[in-house]
Amino acid sequence: xxxxxxxxxxxxxxxxxxxxxxxxxxxxxxxxxxxxxxxxxxxxxxxxxxxxxxxxxxxxxxxxxxxxxxxxxxxxxxxxxxxxxxxxxxxxxxxxxxxxxxxxxxxxxxxxxxxxxxxxxxxxxxxxxxxxxxxxxxxxxxxxxxxxxxxxxxxxxxxxxxxxxxxxxxxxxxxxxxxxxxxxxxxxxxxxxxxxxxxxxxxxxxxxxxxxxxxxxxxxxxxxxxxxxxxxxxxxxxxxxxxxxxxxxxxxxxxxxxxxxxxxxxxxxxxxxxxxxxxxxxxxxxxxxxxxxxxxxxxxxxxxxxxxxxxxxxxxxxxxxxxxxxxxxxxxxxxxxxxxxxxxxxxxxxxxxxxxxxxxxxxxxxxxxxxxxxxxxxxxxxxxxxxxxxxxxxxxxxxxxxxxxxxxxxxxxxxxxxxxxxxxxxxxxxxxxxxxxxxxxxxxxxxxxxxxxxxxxxxxxxxxxxxxxxxxxxxxxxxxxxxxxxxxxxxxxxxxxxxxxxxxxxxxxxxxxxxxxxxxxxxxxxxxxxxxxxxxxxxxxxxxxxxxxxxxxxxxxxxxxxxxxxxxxxxxxxxxxxxxxxxxxxxxxxxxxxxxxxxxxxxxxxxxx
Amino acid sequence: xxxxxxxxxxxxxxxxxxxxxxxxxxxxxxxxxxxxxxxxxxxxxxxxxxxxxxxxxxxxxxxxxxxxxxxxxxxxxxxxxxxxxxxxxxxxxxxxxxxxxxxxxxxxxxxxxxxxxxxxxxxxxxxxxxxxxxxxxxxxxxxxxxxxxxxxxxxxxxxxxxxxxxxxxxxxxxxxxxxxxxxxxxxxxxxxxxxxxxxxxxxxxxxxxxxxxxxxxxxxxxxxxxxxxxxxxxxxxxxxxxxxxxxxxxxxxxxxxxxxxxxxxxxxxxxxxxxxxxxxxxxxxxxxxxxxxxxxxxxxxxxxxxxxxxxxxxxxxxxxxxxxxxxxxxxxxxxxxxxxxxxxxxxxxxxxxxxxxxxxxxxxxxxxxxxxxxxxxxxxxx
Numbered sequence: 001x002x003x004x005x006x007x008x009x010x011x012x013x014x015x016x017x018x019x020x021x022x023x024x025x026x027x028x029x030x031x032x033x034x035x036x037x038x039x040x041x042x043x044x045x046x047x048x049x050x051x052x053x054x055x056x057x058x059x060x061x062x063x064x065x066x067x068x069x070x071x072x073x074x075x076x077x078x079x080x081x082x083x084x085x086x087x088x089x090x091x092x093x094x095x096x097x098x099x100x101x102x103x104x105x106x107x108x109x110x111x112x113x114x115x116x117x118x119x120x121x122x123x124x125x126x127x128x129x130x131x132x133x134x135x136x137x138x139x140x141x142x143x144x145x146x147x148x149x150x151x152x153x154x155x156x157x158x159x160x161x162x163x164x165x166x167x168x169x170x171x172x173x174x175x176x177x178x179x180x181x182x183x184x185x186x187x188x189x190x191x192x193x194x195x196x197x198x199x200x201x202x203x204x205x206x207x208x209x210x211x212x213x214x215x216x217x218x219x220x221x222x223x224x225x226x227x228x229x230x231x232x233x234x235x236x237x238x239x240x241x242x243x244x245x246x247x248x249x250x251x252x253x254x255x256x257x258x259x260x261x262x263x264x265x266x267x268x269x270x271x272x273x274x275x276x277x278x279x280x281x282x283x284x285x286x287x288x289x290x291x292x293x294x295x296x297x298x299x300x301x302x303x304x305x306x307x308x309x310x311x312x313x314x315x316x317x318x319x320x321x322x323x324x325x326x327x328x329x330x331x332x333x334x335x336x337x338x339x340x341x342x343x344x345x346x347x348x349x350x351x352x353x354x355x356x357x358x359x360x361x362x363x364x365x366x367x368x369x370x371x372x373x374x375x376x377x378x379x380x381x382x383x384x385x386x387x388x389x390x391x392x393x394x395x396x397x398x399x400x401x402x403x404x405x406x407x408x409x410x411x412x413x414x415x416x417x418x419x420x421x422x423x424x425x426x427x428x429x430x431x432x433x434x435x436x437x438x439x440x441x442x443x444x445x446x447x448x449x450x451x452x453x454x455x456x457x458x459x460x461x462x463x464x465x466x467x468x469x470x471x472x473x474x475x476x477x478x479x480x481x482x483x484x485x486x487x488x489x490x491x492x493x494x495x496x497x498x499x500x501x502x503x504x505x506x507x508x509x510x511x512x513x514x515x516x517x518x519x520x521x522x523x524x525x526x527x528x529x530x531x532x533x534x535x536x537x538x539x540x541x542x543x544x545x546x547x548x549x550x551x552x553x554x555x556x557x558x559x560x561x562x563x564x565x566x567x568x569x570x571x572x573x574x575x576x577x578x579x580x581x582x583x584x585x586x587x588x589x590x591x592x593x594x595x596x597x598x599x600x601x602x603x604x605x606x607x608x609x
Numbered sequence: 610x611x612x613x614x615x616x617x618x619x620x621x622x623x624x625x626x627x628x629x630x631x632x633x634x635x636x637x638x639x640x641x642x643x644x645x646x647x648x649x650x651x652x653x654x655x656x657x658x659x660x661x662x663x664x665x666x667x668x669x670x671x672x673x674x675x676x677x678x679x680x681x682x683x684x685x686x687x688x689x690x691x692x693x694x695x696x697x698x699x700x701x702x703x704x705x706x707x708x709x710x711x712x713x714x715x716x717x718x719x720x721x722x723x724x725x726x727x728x729x730x731x732x733x734x735x736x737x738x739x740x741x742x743x744x745x746x747x748x749x750x751x752x753x754x755x756x757x758x759x760x761x762x763x764x765x766x767x768x769x770x771x772x773x774x775x776x777x778x779x780x781x782x783x784x785x786x787x788x789x790x791x792x793x794x795x796x797x798x799x800x801x802x803x804x805x806x807x808x809x810x811x812x813x814x815x816x817x818x819x820x821x822x823x824x825x826x827x828x829x830x831x832x833x834x835x836x837x838x839x840x841x842x843x844x845x846x847x848x849x850x851x852x853x854x855x856x857x858x859x860x861x862x863x864x865x866x867x868x869x870x871x872x873x874x875x876x877x878x879x880x881x882x883x884x885x886x887x888x889x890x891x892x893x894x895x896x897x898x899x900x901x902x903x904x905x906x907x908x909x910x911x912x913x914x915x916x917x918x919x920x921x922x923x924x925x926x927x928x929x930x931x932x933x934x935x936x937x938x939x940x941x942x943x944x945x946x947x948x949x950x951x952x953x954x955x956x957x958x959x960x961x962x963x964x965x966x967x968x969x970x971x972x973x974x975x976x977x978x979x980x981x982x983x984x985x986x987x988x989x990x991x
Binding site: 555562563566572573576 | 689690691692693694697698699700701702703705729730731732734735738829831834835838854855857858859861966967
């Protein structure tokens with residue numbers, strides 16, 4: 001569902017962008033003359049705002065380089081900030097997850113044939129800018145003379161060398177390097193940095209932060225090198241696969257893995273459930289097999305053209321049985337696993353959907369496969385989540401630090417997306433009941449502060465659940481946050497839906513498409529494409545607002561930086577250095593998201609009409 | 610239209626059923642406290658797994674925390690996780706501090722293993738609710754024992770492990786000294802955290818003494834200290850333990866900060882908190898604290914505890930399980946307090962390990978031994 005907007009054909013979009021007039025190349029001096037000092041007023045503006053920027057930069061550098069800033073508070077607490085109290089002995093699991101995500105990213109790049117080239121000119125201009133920035137920092141930062149001179153010299157040399165190289169490029173220079181080359185250079189630079197730059201390594205000895213000379217810790221170095229290696233290998237493997245595999249299944253596989261993979265990594269790798277295999281093989285797997293295969297066969301049969309009435313009857317019948325199991329369970333006369341009841345409920349609801357999917361065998365087969373896949377995944381997750389973890393944790397949750405922010409932000413976005421789509425469709429639908437329900441939901445949720453919702457789901461959710469069923473703090477927060485985010489998502493998508501012209505609806509009706517087909521294949525792709533900037537904006541906001549989980553006692557990266565690190569005996573009161581570091585981490589992720597969204601917008605030609 | 614209507618009705622029917630089912634109560638356990646990390650919608654309804662967790666709740670509510678902890682094998686201890694020297698998370702993720710050590714002491718007594726503690730980090734707002742709901746077996750979260758807390762809500766307080774009290778801190782350069790009186794801050798800008806009792810205490814005291822102060826409040830204590838360093842505040846105030854730690858760590862060179870008045874102007878006895886009406890569990894927690902105090906009085910430390918077990922001090926021999934049935938009658942093993950002293954240490958060791966590094970000394974304070982002018986006192990073990 002989610003790949004609708006991505007799987008758009010991009011040749012068309014590329015053709016569109018190549019129509020843009022070519023910009024004449026300028027040397028940096030020419031560019032500055034034309035853009036910064038073209039007239040008197042322009043010059044005044046440049047100088048005024050340049051001065052303000054310099055003051056702001058000086059203030060920030062003052063914060064960073066101040067004497068009382070103890071950066072040991074950050075370096076010694078790196079692990080705490082990123083993973084809270086995840087046991088050190090099991091840290092390989094964190095690295096494995098990191099590596100898996102990096103290689104997934106590389107494979108995705110290959111699957112979507114995203115092989116951009118970077119013009120040498122642009123790269124050189126960026127290097128010139130970096131040199132200028134280093135020199136500026138050297139000039140403004142409150143540091144002693146020697147490092148100041150070193151920074152000024154290094155910045156000036158870089159600036160001069162790269163600037164000269166730009167000037168020496170011939171006009172209309174189109175020389176470019178490939179992504180492969182850039183990746184290899186970056187990988188080499190990262191490796192050189194971690195192996196040869198003498199950062200020193202921090203450790204706490206008798207409550208004193210001690211900086212040992214040399215490079216960073218060998219163990220960290222080896223793991224980081226492995227990560228770089230995995231990234232490069234995954235990139236080349238992805239390119240090789242892209243040459244062999246057909247395009248569309250490869251893309252679909254990657255999108256599917258982005259949805260499911262992180263859940264597998266979290267619950268299987270990081271959490272490491274201690275499965276009781278005897279029980280799994282005798283109870284869990286047979287249940288999943290019966291429901292998966294039996295349900296799949298049933299749905300395949302019910303979706304046959306002509307069986308519509310039967311399908312509805314069977315669906316209602318299954319729901320009646322399901323109701324009976326709930327009632328009997330409540331009275332205590334029949335005991336049954338909760339997951340069986342829920343699966344029966346799902347089967348009943350999906351059976352009601354069968355007529356919508358009736359058609360030729362291929363469609364019906366996919367319908368049945370989707371059911372089998374959903375059962376396999378959901379039963380696996382339910383089993384894994386309910387199995388105690390093998391981790392020797394002396395705290396309440398295995399997720400903490402930045403890990404909790406990124407996990408929560410990612411899955412809240414992922415889970416609220418379909419809810420938001422459904423609610424926006426309901427709100428724009430012709431059926432008054434759905435429209436009113438959706439409007440009431442959206443408006444009431446948008447009227448309540450997120451903190452109230454989080455408190456509610458932390459404290460009160462368990463009171464509303466059946467006896468014996470409980471959710472943990474984090475799960476409660478996840479549910480509450482998803483419901484909250486879905487309301488905003490619905491409004492963002494509704495904006496997109498309204499931009500789809502009525503002619504599109506009429507044309508699809510004229511083609512004889514069903515409502516579902518019209519929505520999925522005609523309306524939503526156009527609506528979502530328009531909504532991308534808003535959705536990414538919301539994704540960034542969601543990611544940053546995960547820091548609110550600290551109010552219910554979950555230790556996220558911001559809470560650790562603001563309260564936990566200053567509470568340590570060695571770093572009493574040092575909260576500004578960790579908070580600056582946390583700002584940098586958040587900024588890197590938020591900026592990456594916004595860059596990714598801009599790339600996507602260009603590919604899909606949003607705003608290029 | 611009729612077909613979509615019937616579909617809609619079926620859906621509504623299904624939702625109604627789910628709602629009804631959720632409203633009703635199912636007799637079987639579907640939870641699993643082992644994996645409290647995510648939604649739990651399933652677990653075996655088999656009898657044995659129902660027994661692990663379903664019973665835990667009953668025991669907690671039925672008045673048998675001790676049995677519940679022993680069955681579980683770990684102690685759920687509520688701490689702050691961000692309180693200097695009381696309970697804070699180290700860079701490697703371990704929890705340290707005097708409160709954390711008393712959690713370990715209780716675990717050593719009940720389970721024989723001081724590391725069998727599951728630390729739950731609680732904010733000030735949620736700490737007491739966690740005790741009342743049985744989420745934590747004992748709360749060691751620098752919580753002040755007050756009449757209203759003791760009587761109004763369903764919890765009880767154990768023996769005080771640290772006597773704290775509110776004091777003021779100012780610069781010696783402004784004419785203050787360790788013997789200054791509160792009245793001397795007339796006209797000063799006084800800073801503290803917003804919405805805390807420290808704010809109320811200091812303004813009440815100023816009204817009593819008839820002095821005029823400008824009270825400025827900040828969201829958290831780090832900001833208060835930063836404002837003091839920046840010169841925005843002439844005087845800052847909070848509990849003495851918080852002031853001493855900051856003075857030791859953050860006093861700039863060439864400047865001298867002084868803490869006064871010598872006798873704090875508020876009483877903040879900090880100690881363990883547990884659920885009300887479970888005397889057996891209350892006895893266990895109380896006597897763990899007393900055992901560390903008695904060992905300190907007798908000079909028995911973690912390194913000399915083996916000698917004391919066979920030594921001449923009859924009280925220590927009884928306390929450490931060398932003879933008698935004092936511990937077994939409480940539902941603990943005979944060597945329960947031996948484990949406490951050998952694995953965690955006596956009161957003095959716990960104090961020195963956690964509070965000396967931030968500059969808090971025992972001698973001369975309210976936390977000295979009772980026979981040396983302090984308030985740390987324990988009933989006899991016999």
